[in-house]
Amino acid sequence: MSETQQINLSDLDLPSLQNVKNQLEEELNHLTQSYTKLKGVQGRFTDCADSVNSLKAEKPEDKQILVPLTSSLYVPGKLSNVDKVIVDIGTGYYVEKSVTDASKFYADKVDYVKKNLSKLEENITGKQNSLRAIVSVMQDKLQEQQGKN
Template sequence: QGQEINLTTLQLPQLKMLHDQFDSEIEYLTSSMQSLKGAQTQFESSKRCLLKSMTPENEGKSVLVPLTSSLYVPANLVDTNKVLIDIGTNYYVEKNISEAEEFFKRKSDYVKQQMEKFQPILQHKFKTRQLIVEVMQTKL
């Protein structure tokens, strides 16, 4: 790491090894990016849901609460200013709407930041792999 290697000096088997290594790194990073994207979407949709549904005018309205993905029970929305948020490892925290919104925004921004950090690294790996393929072709 940090040390430069001239690809053209490498033998075909070594190039193949390097190529496979980049392949698995790219695969790993791509799937990580996908999970980050998924997490971001969830935070955003939770935030949207919060702002759209948890309003004072919706207080007392009836809702259907999912017990499983196919079983719903009727309920009444009692308090539209308090929610419980899952902060991870089985801990839940009571928050009011503006605190909750802030929470989701913070999380979403954090995930976005992580993605922006990984994007150039991934791009660079793609480029390097392409370069390796090109060198391999000249050696065939």
């Protein structure tokens, strides 16, 4: 079992503080990138949920749509059966689901990502507070050194 050991920042010398600061900045950068990626995932799941819910709401049989062949090439098409949809459940697996089940699937995914975003946000805030504390101690030590000179 790992034990968390607390160190008084004022006991560290400037090079050690700089090392801790650099490590915290790297961690903060990584967490921020992860947060941005998760926000993108949340947006994609929300878009999927909205699309499925629009199928539930209006029963658009024979509705004209554009079917994407690539990211910039579309062909016209018609919806014929909107009772079932094919859902990408990840890692290249697809499952046929009813529109209601697909809607629930995406709503659950959005909730799951929201919870993880919340945890990540708390972690980022904690790291930012730690970084501010280290910078403050470093400034104090630099002023102390300049006062001695």
